[in-house]
Amino acid sequence: MAEPANTPMPPSTPISATPRSASPAQSAPPQPGPLPPIPAFTTSSSSFSSYSGTVPSIRHPHHSASSSTSSTTDTRKPVVLHIGDPIQYNPQTYAALSASFTVIRPPAAERSRPQFLQALRERRWGDFDAVLRPFWGTGGEMGRWDAELVELLPASLRVFASAGAGFDWADVELLGERGIVYCNGGLAAAEAVADFAVALVIGTFRALPYCLSSATGGPQKFEKCHDDATPRSRNLRSQTLGLVGLGNIGQQLALKFTLAFGMTVLYYDIERKPAALEGKLGVRFCASLEALIRSSDCVVLCTPSGAGQLINAQSLAWFPPGGRLVNVARGSLVDEEALASALEAGKLSAAALDVHADEPRVNPRLAALADDRVMLTCHNAGGTVETHVGFEELAMRNVMAVLGGGAPITPINLQYLKKKGGA
Numbered sequence: 001m002a003e004p005a006n007t008p009m010p011p012s013t014p015i016s017a018t019p020r021s022a023s024p025a026q027s028a029p030p031q032p033g034p035l036p037p038i039p040a041f042t043t044s045s046s047s048f049s050s051y052s053g054t055v056p057s058i059r060h061p062h063h064s065a066s067s068s069t070s071s072t073t074d075t076r077k078p079v080v081l082h083i084g085d086p087i088q089y090n091p092q093t094y095a096a097l098s099a100s101f102t103v104i105r106p107p108a109a110e111r112s113r114p115q116f117l118q119a120l121r122e123r124r125w126g127d128f129d130a131v132l133r134p135f136w137g138t139g140g141e142m143g144r145w146d147a148e149l150v151e152l153l154p155a156s157l158r159v160f161a162s163a164g165a166g167f168d169w170a171d172v173e174l175l176g177e178r179g180i181v182y183c184n185g186g187l188a189a190a191e192a193v194a195d196f197a198v199a200l201v202i203g204t205f206r207a208l209p210y211c212l213s214s215a216t217g218g219p220q221k222f223e224k225c226h227d228d229a230t231p232r233s234r235n236l237r238s239q240t241l242g243l244v245g246l247g248n249i250g251q252q253l254a255l256k257f258t259l260a261f262g263m264t265v266l267y268y269d270i271e272r273k274p275a276a277l278e279g280k281l282g283v284r285f286c287a288s289l290e291a292l293i294r295s296s297d298c299v300v301l302c303t304p305s306g307a308g309q310l311i312n313a314q315s316l317a318w319f320p321p322g323g324r325l326v327n328v329a330r331g332s333l334v335d336e337e338a339l340a341s342a343l344e345a346g347k348l349s350a351a352a353l354d355v356h357a358d359e360p361r362v363n364p365r366l367a368a369l370a371d372d373r374v375m376l377t378c379h380n381a382g383g384t385v386e387t388h389v390g391f392e393e394l395a396m397r398n399v400m401a402v403l404g405g406g407a408p409i410t411p412i413n414l415q416y417l418k419k420k421g422g423a
């Protein structure tokens with residue numbers, strides 16, 4: 001579960017019940033009607049916030065920036081292509097979306113790659129304006145949104161709002177260059193991922209894989225573990241945690257580990273965060289990955305996959321003897337063979353991986369250590385009911401915001417739109 005490492009935690013203004021209105025300079029396609037407050041938003045006030053950054057106005061052939069020169073294309077009802085499962089948790093928001101826009105939901109049979117590409121070539125869904133993927137478990141059947149697919153998209157498309165913190169299934173740079181804003185679901189998943197990561201970090205300090213497997217291994221193993229786990233286990237207080245990425249997940253982890261566990265928290269990110277945020281979170285910046293790893297008792301990866309293979313033979317050598325690694329981001333960030341060698345050699349004392357390089361397969365050498373010093377889970381960190389509720393709601397609100405002429409809430413590729421001169 002990854003998210004942009006350089007995304008600052010937005011201010012804690014809840015998402016307003018209605019999308020923000022268009023600025024006078026922007027077009028004014030149909031606005032969704034007012035929505036009643038949605039209970040889910042009151043349960044997690046810190047994770048849902050309005051995006052407050054500046055966004056470029058997005059030029060678009062079907063949505064002229066000049067509302068006074070209305071034409072037939074200016075006033076047509078925008079079309080939303082809803083890919084994947086129906087909305088499960090937020091029917092009121094879906095009703096508002098459907099009232100304002102024409103929603104097309106292709107059946108599963110049309111979502112396999114050949115079918116999907118063919119449908120795009122045939123313009124089967126016409127000139128759609130938004131893609132909505134509200135659930136991460138479905139809607140990805142067509143595979144990666146790469147050049148082959150993106151080239152077939154209608155010029156009318158302005159926003160792709162998706163579930164999921166990670167966005168490795170889409171070439172977001174290419175989308176941006178085509179004037180399409182990609183909005184992810186990181187805000188909705190951050191709390192779940194951070195909670196899960198707490199369990200994994202504790203697992204690495206307390207030899208939990210060893211304790212868990214020994215408990216069911218018979219009386220001898222039980223007794224041996226009762227004795228042997230002690231010298232392998234450490235309290236978290238005063239240990240140093242190194243966060244790779246201080247986005248939404250990293251920020252939640254910093255607070256949890258400083259406030260609840262008394263840990264020292266360091267972070268490394270592509271951009272240093274403002275001093276006020278560092279102060280609020282109680283974190284210290286490391287200017288390089290090497291400096292972070294060398295100073296950390298446990299390193300947590302919570303950065304997007306675009307960062308490349310950060311943990312490899314070279315960087316594993318930087319870990320202090322007995323260091324620990326936790327990955328709740330993407331498997332592609334880790335050279336698993338090199339990690340297995342470091343664990344087998346005792347260079348690292350523990351690892352906990354929720355994500356894997358070749359999902360749904362797990363590295364066999366790491367699996368062989370799973371009864372002792374490696375905790376492996378099935379890409380579960382973000383998967384909670386609250387995340388699903390939030391993914392749906394956030395994706396729909398992103399669509400309504402953009403098609404309503406306002407700013408996207410959680411865009412992650414605006415830098416590429418700017419490059420194209422869309423600002």
Ligand SMILES: O=CC(=O)O
Pocket residue numbers: 001002136163164165166167189382
């Ligand atoms: O991995 C899960 C996500 O990207 O949200």
